[in-house]
Amino acid sequence: MSALLEIRGLRKRFGGLAVTDGVDLALEPGARTALIGPNGAGKTTLINLVTGQLLPDAGTVTLDGRDVTRAPTVERVRAGLVRSFQVTRLFPDLSPRDHLALAILQRENRSGRMFGHYERDPALTTEIDALLAGLRLAEIGRRPVAEIAYGQQRLVELAIALALRPRVLLLDEPAAGVPQNETRLIEEALAELPAELAVLMIDHDMDLVFRFAREVVVLAAGRVIFAGPASAVASDRGVREAYLGSYADARAGG
Numbered sequence: 586m587s588a589l590l591e592i593r594g595l596r597k598r599f600g601g602l603a604v605t606d607g608v609d610l611a612l613e614p615g616a617r618t619a620l621i622g623p624n625g626a627g628k629t630t631l632i633n634l635v636t637g638q639l640l641p642d643a644g645t646v647t648l649d650g651r652d653v654t655r656a657p658t659v660e661r662v663r664a665g666l667v668r669s670f671q672v673t674r675l676f677p678d679l680s681p682r683d684h685l686a687l688a689i690l691q692r693e694n695r696s697g698r699m700f701g702h703y704e705r706d707p708a709l710t711t712e713i714d715a716l717l718a719g720l721r722l723a724e725i726g727r728r729p730v731a732e733i734a735y736g737q738q739r740l741v742e743l744a745i746a747l748a749l750r751p752r753v754l755l756l757d758e759p760a761a762g763v764p765q766n767e768t769r770l771i772e773e774a775l776a777e778l779p780a781e782l783a784v785l786m787i788d789h790d791m792d793l794v795f796r797f798a799r800e801v802v803v804l805a806a807g808r809v810i811f812a813g814p815a816s817a818v819a820s821d822r823g824v825r826e827a828y829l830g831s832y833a834d835a836r837a838g839g
């Protein structure tokens with residue numbers, strides 16, 4: 586199968602620091618890949634380079650064969666390269682339904698003026714209902730986001746990302762800050778993502794990473810030090826030394 590997202594030789598320096606130092610990474614349709622590595626390894630920078638929030642000094646980002654290395658973020662989103670929104674970007678007074686209506690109108694390049702009466706548009710409300718039902722958010726669909734549980738707010742972010750009809754979904758710490766008793770909701774939602782969607786997830790929670798990912802890419806000091814099956818990462822010597830040692834030892838009871 587050919588790669589849907591392909592990153593080749595990507596480089597980015599901040600001052601004297603090579604934060605992205607010749608990164609290669611490929612995602613095929615249906616990929617479930619985790620991007621892990623120590624604090625400051627360059628994970629978020631890599632995601633920002635892929636989404637277009639930052640431009641690289643060298644290298645290429647290709648989506649389905651099309652070079653998008655210098656394309657504006659909005660163009661990449663239209664082409665199906667979507668990053669999950671951050672909770673801080675939700676509007677506290679708006680409901681999940683409102684957020685989804687905005688996302689769909691944006692996707693369809695329709696005027697924001699439609700927003701005032703979107704509930705009267707059957708195609709829109711049908712789609713919103715399906716997205717909310719899929720993430721088990723139907724019951725709180727009309728409540729202001731500020732009033733719903735944090736775990737549900739994170740699911741609203743995911744619903745917004747899905748409303749943009751991604752082919753590649755980049756998830757930056759989807760369960761970060763979610764109380765323990767709500768993380769199951771996030772995991773269930775991640776497990777039920779469309780099969781053909783290619784997903785790249787950054788997370789520090791190794792239990793979540795290993796339950797979700799089939800492939801793991803380990804970044805350290807801006808370089809890929811491991812890329813391969815999740816089953817092989819914990820026993821990789823370089824990874825243990827750079828990052829996973831304590832986790833692997835704990836799992837082994839050592």
Ligand SMILES: Nc1ncnc2c1ncn2[C@@H]1O[C@H](COP(=O)(O)OP(=O)(O)OP(=O)(O)O)[C@@H](O)[C@H]1O
Nearest residue numbers: 599600602604622623624625626627628629630631
């Ligand atoms: N805009 C910037 N200007 C200068 N340095 C930056 C900038 N953004 C990130 N850095 C530096 O680049 C390095 C990598 O940061 P980045 O946030 O990409 O790492 P990370 O792997 O996502 O870390 P974490 O796991 O802590 O989120 C860090 O040393 C950081 O201080």
